[in-house]
Amino acid sequence: MDARRASLGTLALFLVPALLLYFGFIVYPVLRTFYNSVHTIGPQNVQKFVGLANFTELLTDDPVIWKAVGNTAIFTVIGTLVDVFGGLLLALCLFAGAPFARVLRLLWFTPVLMSYVVVGVIWVWIYDYDWGLANVILRAIGLGAYEQSWLGDPATALGSVMVTHIWKWLGFNMIIFLAALYALPTEVLGAAELDNCGWLAKLVYIVIPMLRPTIVNLLILSFIGKMMIFDLVWIMTAGGPLWSTETVSTYVYKRAFDWNTFDLGYPSAIAVLWFLIIMGFVTVITRLFRQREKLEF
Amino acid sequence: MTEIFAPRHIAAMVLALAAGFWLGAPRAHAEDVTLTVWSHEADEDAKVAFRELAARNLEKAHPGVHVKITWYEKNPLLAALKTALPAGQGPDVFYVEPDWTEYVEAGYLAPLDDLVDWSNIQDWARQVWVHNGKTYGLPQEAYTNELYYNKDLLKKLGFELPANAQFTQSQFLEIVKKAKAAGMTPIAQGVGDRPYPGAYIVGEALLRKLGKADYEKLFTGKLSFTDPRVVEVFKWTKELVDAGAYPKNFMTLKLGESHYYFYSKPLAVMLPMGSWYTGRAFVPVDKGGQPADFPLGIMQYPAMDGGACNQCKTSAIGASFGINAASKNKKIAAEFLNAMSTPEMGQKWIETIYLQTAVKAKVDNFTGPHAAYFTELMARQKGEDYFVGGPLDMVTGKCKDTFGQVMNAAFPGGLLSVDDTLKQMNAACFKG
Numbered sequence: 001m002d003a004r005r006a007s008l009g010t011l012a013l014f015l016v017p018a019l020l021l022y023f024g025f026i027v028y029p030v031l032r033t034f035y036n037s038v039h040t041i042g043p044q045n046v047q048k049f050v051g052l053a054n055f056t057e058l059l060t061d062d063p064v065i066w067k068a069v070g071n072t073a074i075f076t077v078i079g080t081l082v083d084v085f086g087g088l089l090l091a092l093c094l095f096a097g098a099p100f101a102r103v104l105r106l107l108w109f110t111p112v113l114m115s116y117v118v119v120g121v122i123w124v125w126i127y128d129y130d131w132g133l134a135n136v137i138l139r140a141i142g143l144g145a146y147e148q149s150w151l152g153d154p155a156t157a158l159g160s161v162m163v164t165h166i167w168k169w170l171g172f173n174m175i176i177f178l179a180a181l182y183a184l185p186t187e188v189l190g191a192a193e194l195d196n197c198g199w200l201a202k203l204v205y206i207v208i209p210m211l212r213p214t215i216v217n218l219l220i221l222s223f224i225g226k227m228m229i230f231d232l233v234w235i236m237t238a239g240g241p242l243w244s245t246e247t248v249s250t251y252v253y254k255r256a257f258d259w260n261t262f263d264l265g266y267p268s269a270i271a272v273l274w275f276l277i278i279m280g281f282v283t284v285i286t287r288l289f290r291q292r293e294k295l296e297f
Numbered sequence: 298m299t300e301i302f303a304p305r306h307i308a309a310m311v312l313a314l315a316a317g318f319w320l321g322a323p324r325a326h327a328e329d330v331t332l333t334v335w336s337h338e339a340d341e342d343a344k345v346a347f348r349e350l351a352a353r354n355l356e357k358a359h360p361g362v363h364v365k366i367t368w369y370e371k372n373p374l375l376a377a378l379k380t381a382l383p384a385g386q387g388p389d390v391f392y393v394e395p396d397w398t399e400y401v402e403a404g405y406l407a408p409l410d411d412l413v414d415w416s417n418i419q420d421w422a423r424q425v426w427v428h429n430g431k432t433y434g435l436p437q438e439a440y441t442n443e444l445y446y447n448k449d450l451l452k453k454l455g456f457e458l459p460a461n462a463q464f465t466q467s468q469f470l471e472i473v474k475k476a477k478a479a480g481m482t483p484i485a486q487g488v489g490d491r492p493y494p495g496a497y498i499v500g501e502a503l504l505r506k507l508g509k510a511d512y513e514k515l516f517t518g519k520l521s522f523t524d525p526r527v528v529e530v531f532k533w534t535k536e537l538v539d540a541g542a543y544p545k546n547f548m549t550l551k552l553g554e555s556h557y558y559f560y561s562k563p564l565a566v567m568l569p570m571g572s573w574y575t576g577r578a579f580v581p582v583d584k585g586g587q588p589a590d591f592p593l594g595i596m597q598y599p600a601m602d603g604g605a606c607n608q609c610k611t612s613a614i615g616a617s618f619g620i621n622a623a624s625k626n627k628k629i630a631a632e633f634l635n636a637m638s639t640p641e642m643g644q645k646w647i648e649t650i651y652l653q654t655a656v657k658a659k660v661d662n663f664t665g666p667h668a669a670y671f672t673e674l675m676a677r678q679k680g681e682d683y684f685v686g687g688p689l690d691m692v693t694g695k696c697k698d699t700f701g702q703v704m705n706a707a708f709p710g711g712l713l714s715v716d717d718t719l720k721q722m723n724a725a726c727f728k729g
Binding site: 044127151238239240 | 372375376379382396398399402403488489545546547548549550563694695697701706707710712
């Protein structure tokens with residue numbers, strides 16, 4: 001007999017633990033964050049309703065948040081585009097049978113398997129002014145004039161963190177694209193070849209249109225991930241120098257844990273506002289693409 | 298197949314599992330108490346050994362008591378405390394520092410006045426933890442802000458330490474310039490993982506220039522950063538920065554790395570640091586410690602022209618411990634604090650950690666491989682007028698954040714002019 005037709009009691013027995021965990025660790029914290037955002041939390045968890053005061057202060061009297069929003073926006077837009085289309089290029093490179101493809105696939109994918117902490121520490125060393133690989137290479141090829149304190153200068157810090165982030169995630173997008181490329185119907189590609197279709201035309205008119213759902217999914221996933229970027233920035237720069245790499249998430253953390261206060265009201269207000277902004281963007285992107293393709297993420 | 302999923306079978310399985318867990322769980326004796334302690338400084342072996350020793354001593358003295366210390370680094374500890382305490386899940390005893398005043402204000406620390414034996418603690422150190430007439434923390438580590446230097450390199454540059462071990466501000470600038478010209482790094486310092494080391498030089502200069510009262514006013518928002526004396530100090534510091542006082546990797550160099558930079562590779566003439574320098578330096582060389590023959594010296598921070606208190610020095614309390622106000626084991630928690638604070642343990646602290654302590658301990662019969670260092674450290678304390686607490690003990694919120702980003706990092710990192718620095722500090726800290 002079909003096990004899926006189990007009794008309600010049996011279903012409940014299996015579902016309730018998972019639902020409890022879901023409500024305890026996902027739904028409750030989200031609702032609690034919304035609740036906190038309209039309160040100040042005083043000593044001994046004494047809560048005072050303040051309405052939209054936290055949001056008003058956030059929008060009118062906090063220059064750092066705007067810096068954080070700007071940095072996160074730059075990180076998200078540039079990072080997402082480079083991440084996704086860079087991953088596509090690497091996948092195409094392997095799909096086309098580049099020499100040493102197996103080795104390259106391994107090399108490009110390895111950073112994905114490393115934790116942010118390891119990646120962050122490695123790249124802080126690479127960027128070190130005195131003994132970092134980046135400056136050593138520049139000096140070695142006669143470009144010593146361009147050596148930088150990559151993470152120490154506000155002009156280069158954000159870009160440097162972005163390079164690290166892209167280095168870590170390019171391989172992930174590459175693997176997804178590679179899987180999608182191998183799943184393309186060979187008869188379509190074969191027919192194109194029979195029609196003497198060049199590689200560029202094949203790419204533009206056949207491959208990319210057929211990869212469209214994958215591209216859209218990766219764009220959205222990458223977009224959401226970068227809007228919430230925290231770990232790597234925290235490890236590499238903690239938002240400095242001069243807030244030049246401050247992101248919304250690092251600022252929320254600082255306001256929650258570094259400001260000699262237990263008040264989670266204000267940081268919750270930032271989190272709520274940012275949540276709504278992300279939701280808005282995701283909705284817009286989804287609507288833009290959903291006429292043609294069903295998204296899966 | 299369906300039979301297996303019948304509710305009565307599943308209920309029986311759940312009951313059997315629960316019974317198994319219950320039977321398998323170790324039975325606790327009624328008199329057993331497990332005291333939970335959360336401590337920072339996981340990476341300092343000598344301090345780990347010291348506190349573990351106190352725990353084992355307590356267990357010996359109180360059979361049935363078990364002390365479980367969880368070791369953290371500072372930021373993870375802060376994050377854990379700030380989520381656990383409001384949820385009522387904190388440990389019995391936890392590491393605190395005097396500037397963590399929010400724990401006192403929020404009522405998460407129990408008053409220790411009637412719990413702890415204060416006869417072994419120096420009174421000035423206890424005062425650091427007194428808020429509204431009650432004492433909330435047991436101070437353990439005391440330290441002073443010192444200016445360490447490499448005796449050989451200073452000699453090579455042609456400078457000799459004055460009798461009072463204090464150069465003038467212009468002599469100090471000269472040392473920096475000569476060191477730079479000789480291809481040496483004048484001051485090993487980095488702000489890669491801490492919000493304060495970059496402000497040692499400017500902070501100590503401000504203390505000497507302004508004197509204790511005005512220095513405190515500056516960091517509590519009662520004195521403007523545009524005060525002419527403050528401006529003078531920042532201009533002098535800017536001269537140091539422009540002369541190349543700090544390493545090029547200043548912004549990313551971490552605290553531990555700055556120690557290594559100073560005494561091993563590539564070497565530097567000076568290292569401004571709290572006297573807890575020893576925690577990292579006096580470990581075996583293969584663990585990153587300073588070489589046995591390293592010519593370590595200690596000088597006073599430079600005297601400022603027209604300084605109100607050139608004999609002033611920052612003294613502070615670092616590592617301290619508090620008892621969770623919600624703990625059910627307050628008495629035994631207090632016993633643990635007492636076990637760390639006996640005169641014998643104070644002596645042990647000095648002999649193994651080579652650092653001052655808030656515990657009353659004899660230092661005149663100090664022995665050990667670094668006796669000469671400790672003698673020099675004590676000599677540098679003579680005749681000094683102490684200001685208790687550093688800037689981070691006085692600033693909070695936006696001012697604290699700006700201090701970390703601007704005064705600690707961007708200004709000594711050469712990213713900001715004096716005017717911009719003072720403007721940003723004033724906007725964040727001065728209350729008018």
